[in-house]
Amino acid sequence: MKSTAKLNTSPIIPPKAGATIFADIRNFFIHKPSERTLVKFNNKEEREIYCKRIMQRLGIDVESYSVLNVHKIGLDVPVHYVFDELLQWSGDSTCWPNHLAHVHLLNNRLEEIEIHLFGRKFYPFGLFSPLFRLDAIRIQRIPATSDYDNARYLLYKCSGGYPIGVFSMYVRTSIPNENEIGQAQLFMAVGFDFYGRKSPFRVNPVNFFWEMIHDRVTTNTLNRFKQLCEWRFQKIQNGIGEIKH
Numbered sequence: 001m002k003s004t005a006k007l008n009t010s011p012i013i014p015p016k017a018g019a020t021i022f023a024d025i026r027n028f029f030i031h032k033p034s035e036r037t038l039v040k041f042n043n044k045e046e047r048e049i050y051c052k053r054i055m056q057r058l059g060i061d062v063e064s065y066s067v068l069n070v071h072k073i074g075l076d077v078p079v080h081y082v083f084d085e086l087l088q089w090s091g092d093s094t095c096w097p098n099h100l101a102h103v104h105l106l107n108n109r110l111e112e113i114e115i116h117l118f119g120r121k122f123y124p125f126g127l128f129s130p131l132f133r134l135d136a137i138r139i140q141r142i143p144a145t146s147d148y149d150n151a152r153y154l155l156y157k158c159s160g161g162y163p164i165g166v167f168s169m170y171v172r173t174s175i176p177n178e179n180e181i182g183q184a185q186l187f188m189a190v191g192f193d194f195y196g197r198k199s200p201f202r203v204n205p206v207n208f209f210w211e212m213i214h215d216r217v218t219t220n221t222l223n224r225f226k227q228l229c230e231w232r233f234q235k236i237q238n239g240i241g242e243i244k245h
Contacts, residue, residue: 024097033223074182132160
């Protein structure tokens, strides 16, 4: 389908990687980006329906997991290009706090990832070793034949010191009827096993302080990723760069 998006004329500046742990704290914890990404709901029922729709699209058992929060952001970039950028996720990313939570691809594969607190692989008594490990449940590189919105995603089972059950980055074509702006919509969602079906914990471990930090880091990550994608795609539109395959 031919894109109707207008050529970007204003220059876009790519995000810069922080040089230290303190720079990561400033860029991802303290900085408040201009574009909010947390999806807001009018009531609990609306939230549950929305989250179940996402989990069902990803093939997650809605009876076992509960989604903490869903974040989404619109990008003026084609879906396939956004997903290509997601596939470049590594310890060199400018969109992730790598000094605080260093990304390590096992065997250089996205299917197996370990994230280490402050880049350290070993801590006394095995604490935070790793901070969390991601094992791919499914990486949907091309849309399913029955998919009408060109969706692609990465879905992981998570373990380690961070209390997450599943983690996903999901991108699809924008839906005008839902007042979505841009060519693509990128979602980031985490699912928790709150009810002890897959862990010994019987009490919801997420408190207000943890959730506030999670939301701020996710919002900054998505805003920086949008900035990076649109900067690179603008270069392509202006004949300066090439699309990566």
